[in-house]
Each structure stands twice: as C-alpha cells, then as structure tokens.
Amino acid sequence: METANLRKAYGEALVEAGKTNKDIVVLEADLSKSTMSALFKEAFPDRFFEMGIAEQNMTSTAAGFALAGKIPFTGTFAVFAAGRAYDQIRCAVAIPRANVKIIGSSCGLSDYGDGKTHQSVEDGNIIRAIPNMVVLNPLDAVEVKKMMPVVINYKGPVYIRINRNDLPVYTSPNEKFQIGKIFPVTKDTEKSDAIIYATGIMVSKAMEAAERLKSEGIIAQVVNVSTLKPLLKEEVLKYAAGKKAAVTAEEAVRTGGLGQAIASILMANGPLAFEEVAINDDFGTSARNYDELLTRYGLMSEDVYKAVKKALNKGK
Amino acid sequence: MISESVIRELKAEAIQLRFDILEMIGIGNPGHLGGSSSLAEAMAVLYFYKMNVDNNYPQKPDRDRLVLSKGHAALIQYAALCEKGFFPRSELKRVKALDGLLQGHPDLTIPGIEAVTGSLGQGLSIGVGMALALRLDKSPARVYVIMGDGEQSEGQLWEASQAAANFKVDNLTAFIDWNKIQATGPTRDIFSIPALDEKWKAFGWNVIPADGHDPAKIIEAVESAEKVKGKPSVIILDTVKGKGFSFAEGNAAYHNGALTDETYKKAVEELNAAKAGL
Numbered sequence: 366m367e368t369a370n371l372r373k374a375y376g377e378a379l380v381e382a383g384k385t386n387k388d389i390v391v392l393e394a395d396l397s398k399s400t401m402s403a404l405f406k407e408a409f410p411d412r413f414f415e416m417g418i419a420e421q422n423m424t425s426t427a428a429g430f431a432l433a434g435k436i437p438f439t440g441t442f443a444v445f446a447a448g449r450a451y452d453q454i455r456c457a458v459a460i461p462r463a464n465v466k467i468i469g470s471s472c473g474l475s476d477y478g479d480g481k482t483h484q485s486v487e488d489g490n491i492i493r494a495i496p497n498m499v500v501l502n503p504l505d506a507v508e509v510k511k512m513m514p515v516v517i518n519y520k521g522p523v524y525i526r527i528n529r530n531d532l533p534v535y536t537s538p539n540e541k542f543q544i545g546k547i548f549p550v551t552k553d554t555e556k557s558d559a560i561i562y563a564t565g566i567m568v569s570k571a572m573e574a575a576e577r578l579k580s581e582g583i584i585a586q587v588v589n590v591s592t593l594k595p596l597l598k599e600e601v602l603k604y605a606a607g608k609k610a611a612v613t614a615e616e617a618v619r620t621g622g623l624g625q626a627i628a629s630i631l632m633a634n635g636p637l638a639f640e641e642v643a644i645n646d647d648f649g650t651s652a653r654n655y656d657e658l659l660t661r662y663g664l665m666s667e668d669v670y671k672a673v674k675k676a677l678n679k680g681k
Numbered sequence: 682m683i684s685e686s687v688i689r690e691l692k693a694e695a696i697q698l699r700f701d702i703l704e705m706i707g708i709g710n711p712g713h714l715g716g717s718s719s720l721a722e723a724m725a726v727l728y729f730y731k732m733n734v735d736n737n738y739p740q741k742p743d744r745d746r747l748v749l750s751k752g753h754a755a756l757i758q759y760a761a762l763c764e765k766g767f768f769p770r771s772e773l774k775r776v777k778a779l780d781g782l783l784q785g786h787p788d789l790t791i792p793g794i795e796a797v798t799g800s801l802g803q804g805l806s807i808g809v810g811m812a813l814a815l816r817l818d819k820s821p822a823r824v825y826v827i828m829g830d831g832e833q834s835e836g837q838l839w840e841a842s843q844a845a846a847n848f849k850v851d852n853l854t855a856f857i858d859w860n861k862i863q864a865t866g867p868t869r870d871i872f873s874i875p876a877l878d879e880k881w882k883a884f885g886w887n888v889i890p891a892d893g894h895d896p897a898k899i900i901e902a903v904e905s906a907e908k909v910k911g912k913p914s915v916i917i918l919d920t921v922k923g924k925g926f927s928f929a930e931g932n933a934a935y936h937n938g939a940l941t942d943e944t945y946k947k948a949v950e951e952l953n954a955a956k957a958g959l
Binding site: 414416419421422424425426427431433434437455456457461462 | 748795806808813843844847
C-alpha cells in the first residue's frame with residue numbers, strides 16, 4: 366500500500382497556497398522543521414513569523430493578524446496547540462470567529478517516542494467543545510492537500526490535526542473535500558451489515574478490519590469522518606441506514622470524542638447496536654514504534670474487527 | 682505646542698466620558714468604575730485627538746486600532762465610541778443587558794471594538810499581530826494597546842513584549858494604566874511587580890512615563906513614542922483608580938462596585954464641579 370507523510374503534505378500545500386494568496390502568513394513556535402511549515406519559511410520568509418517557544422502568544426498574535434485581514438496558520442504539536450493555548454483559542458480566536466487556522470501537528474499517539482507529555486489524546490475533543498470551531502482530522506496526505514484550499518477559503522477558525530507519520534493513502538484525489546461531509550472509503554452494498562465511522566489513522570485500521578470481516582462474509586462499510594466538527598446529523602444517518610450495527614474508531618479518548626458524538630446522533634434516531642474503538646481514560650506512553658503503541662491502546666485493526674463482531678452480535 | 686483650548690476640550694471630554702460611565706453603571710448594579718475612570722484622559726486623547734477612526738466606516742482598512750487588553754474597563758471605551766457616534770446613546774443604559782449591544786467585556790459585535798478581550802494578558806499579543814499585519818500591508822495605521830498594572834502578572838504579556846521587540850514593532854504603542862489597585866486590593870500588597878519601567882526596558886522597549894490625567898502630557902508621550910523607530914514603546918500612565926469620584930479614588934471596592942442613590946448623586950455633583958472648574 367502506498368504511504369505518504371501528512372506533515373510534508375501540509376508544508377507543500379501551504380507553499381502552493383502561498384504562491385497565489387498573499388494574505389497567508391505562518392506563525393510557528395520553534396517547531397517549523399517538524400510541522401513542515403519550514404517549507405513556507407523558505408519560500409516566503411517575509412510572511413513567516415518565528416514566535417519562539419510561546420504558544421499562547423503565538424495564538425493570540427495570529428488572532429491579531431486575522432483581525433487585520435490576514436489568513437494566519439499557527440503550527441506546533443497538537444498537545445500544545447490545543448492545551449497550552451486553550452484560552453487563547455477560546456477568547457482571541459473562537460469568540461470573534463477570527464480567521465485563524467491552527468495546526469495540531471503530531472496529533473494522537475503519532476509522536477510515539479516522546480511519550481505522554483507530547484502525545485495528544487484529547488486535543489480534538491477539547492477543541493470540538495468550543496463554539497464556532499471547525500475541527501478536521503485528515504486520514505492521509507492526499508486528504509491534507511485537498512483540505513488546504515477549502516480551509517483557506519473558509520472564513521473562520523479551523524483546527525486541523527496532522528499525524529506525524531507516513532500513513533497509507535486511501536483518499537482519491539478526484540473527490541472534492543468538503544467541510545462536514547463524510548466520505549465513504551468502501552462502497553456501500555445492499556448487503557452491508559455494519560458501518561464503521563473512522564477518523565484519522567483509524568480509517569486505515571478500519572479498512573484492514575473490513576477486509577478480514579469480508580473474508581468471513583461480513584460486509585462492513587468504512588466511512589472517513591475527517592470533519593470532527595461540524596458533525597452533521599444527516600451525513601451520519603445517511604450511512605447508518607439499513608445497517609445492523611455501527612462502530613466508531615478514533616485515536617483519542619472516549620470522553621467528548623467522535624464515538625460519543627456519533628452515538629448521540631444515532632440514539633436520537635432510534636437505537637442501533639453500537640461499539641466504540643477509542644482510548645480509555647488514559648494518557649499515552651513512550652514506545653519504539655507507532656503500531657506497538659496503537660496495539661497497547663486498543664487501536665489496531667484487530668480491535669476494530671472485534672468491535673464490529675461484538676456490535677453485530679448485540680444487533681441480532 | 683498644543684493650544685490651551687484643545688487641552689481644555691480634552692479635559693471636558695474626559696469629564697463627559699465619566700458622566701457616560703455613570704449613565705452605564707446607574708444605581709445598584711456592579712460596574713467597573715475604578716479602572717474605567719482612571720483611563721478617561723487617555724481615552725479622550727486617543728479618540729478625540731489622536732486616532733484615525735471613522736464611525737461611518739468602522740472597518741476602513743487604514744484606521745488606527747485600539748485594543749483594550751484590560752477588557753474589564755470596557756465602559757470607558759464604550760463611552761468614547763458612543764461620543765464618537767459609533768452607536769446610539771440609548772445603548773448606554775442597556776449595557777450588560779440581555780440582547781443589549783454592549784457586552785460586559787469588549788466584543789467584536791460592537792462597532793469600533795477591534796478585539797475580544799477580558800481574559801487578561803492577551804491584548805498585547807493581539808495588538809502585535811495587528812501591527813505586523815499592517816506593516817506587511819505598508820499601512821500608516823498605528824495600533825494602541827492598553828494594559829492594566831495588575832495585568833502585568835500575566836505571563837503571556839511578557840511573551841508578547843519579547844515578540845514585539847524581536848520583530849521591532851514600532852507601529853504599536855502600549856499603555857499601562859498604573860492605577861496601583863487591582864480587584865482585591867493595592868497591587869503592591871496583592872502581587873507586587875516592582876520596577877515595571879526597568880522590566881520593560883530590559884525587554885527591549887522604549888519606556889515613557891506620563892501623568893495619566895494630564896492630556897497635554899499624554900499627547901507628548903504618545904507623540905514621542907511615534908518618533909521612536911526600530912523598537913516598540915510603552916507609556917506608563919501614572920493614574921488614580923476611580924479618578925474623579927472622591928469616594929472611589931484609590932478604593933478597591935470600586936474595581937467593580939455598585940453605586941447607591943447617595944454615591945451616585947455625589948458622583949454627579951463632583952463631575953459637575955469639575956466641569957465648572959475648567
């Protein structure tokens with residue numbers, strides 16, 4: 366399976382957009398070589414602002430840029446972007462709907478070596494709770510590239526989670542990205558037994574699970590929920606129709622996560638057998654590789670597979 | 682040299698702004714009287730002498746911007762914006778009311794307000810972002826940021842001060858309303874921040890002390906700040922919290938206090954006397 370790096374895709378897309386859109390400015394907190402906005406710095410040094418290791422100031426400064434008509438991107442690790450600068454996002458960015466784009470890089474457990482202080486198991490969940498915020502969680506590098514022009518055209522604050530590692534590419538470059546739209550990754554068939562709402566890295570794990578289920582004669586449709594907010598009721602229900610069970614899969618803690626969001630929509634529509642794949646109430650930890658860590662936290666294809674089976678059993 | 686008549690007009694304007702504060706607070710409702718009235722002269726100078734703003738075109742690109750980092754003093758900015766015609770006078774009495782225009786703290790929904798503030802320590806960062814954006818656009822506009830002295834304990838503000846110096850932001854002038862009282866008492870007792878001027882100098886700023894209740898001195902400081910290139914300037918306004926209302930001067934109880942029938946009457950009398958004395 367072809368893999369590609371999401372950070373690199375972000376950096377390249379930023380440069381591409383910067384060529385035609387002179388309003389784009391980039392602010393960084395000493396991590397541009399990791400987030401890959403260093404590519405933008407190289408191309409457009411006048412529009413790159415190294416803010417030092419001061420994420421709170423970076424975030425409010427970006428709000429100032431936006432209020433004066435610019436389209437600022439801020440970059441740092443997701444855990445700092447969402448956590449360290451929470452109140453700055455809330456007051457300076459979200460309340461005035463400032464046109465700030467916040468990059469939460471190395472999201473989830475993807476910075477596997479650095480451990481719990483650098484991994485972010487709750488960033489998307491926190492930002493989802495803030496009114497006015499759009500929260501995106503691309504599954505692969507192609508989706509990152511497709512998202513960028515849409516995010517730039519959208520007038521308002523956006524938080525984007527970017528995985529640190531090379532991930533398998535499932536997104537077709539042909540289908541247009543749209544905020545709030547859920548994208549089918551496998552075709553629906555009349556025989557589909559279950560629906561898997563997956564986001565980020567978990568889409569690839571869900572795909573592997575679906576393959577295995579298929580070999581057993583169970584059809585599970587996988588959809589990519591790359592917009593964590595707004596999560597549109599009609600989009601969610603569209604894919605649940607006719608299924609015997611629904612499963613969610615996310616690289617985040619359960620509390621306030623995608624699973625709970627989908628469950629609340631499904632429950633209101635009439636109950637459907639349901640299972641969640643998510644991180645239990647726990648921080649991350651250091652590991653030597655990503656899959657080792659995903660295994661520890663129950664986020665592998667095996668876990669999605671089991672969740673689908675469990676949900677289908679309940680649905681009987 | 683600024684003419685005596687201009688200074689007298691600015692003093693009169695500051696008194697009018699204090700009248701407006703009274704109108705907004707009224708009787709029996711808590712309101713940030715102290716930290717609003719300490720800024721009356723600075724607001725009068727900025728809105729009625731210095732800043733290029735247009736109530737008929739609040740979003741004009743080359744306007745000067747004022748970010749009130751000490752957002753709890755919103756009343757004094759509302760007063761100035763109202764006097765400048767940004768919104769009708771009838772809104773003053775509806776401040777903090779459900780569905781009123783004037784929120785408890787500055788909000789972008791209010792014409793003339795440039796940033797959401799109230800969570801202290803963020804205004805300077807926002808101002809630096811605006812100043813850098815205006816510089817990219819080669820705009821002649823200036824950015825003014827007003828901070829509190831109690832607010833100086835917020836760490837983010839010092840991050841912003843370093844950023845401003847790093848980027849040599851000279852199209853921004855900051856103010857510290859050095860009124861020496863914070864919400865729960867005298868700043869030196871609550872959380873002492875000694876040698877403010879030395880700190881700002883050490884952080885790479887041009888520091889200008891000024892009498893915060895003398896419009897002539899404020900103008901002098903603001904104009905001297907404009908001439909300094911290659912570094913940001915901060916004007917430390919020596920002020921009295923609750924200035925203009927004898928019972929509130931230097932009194933932490935009026936940081937966010939309510940007026941009684943008696944104190945309201947006294948306040949009006951004192952402002953009338955000040956007006957007559959000009």
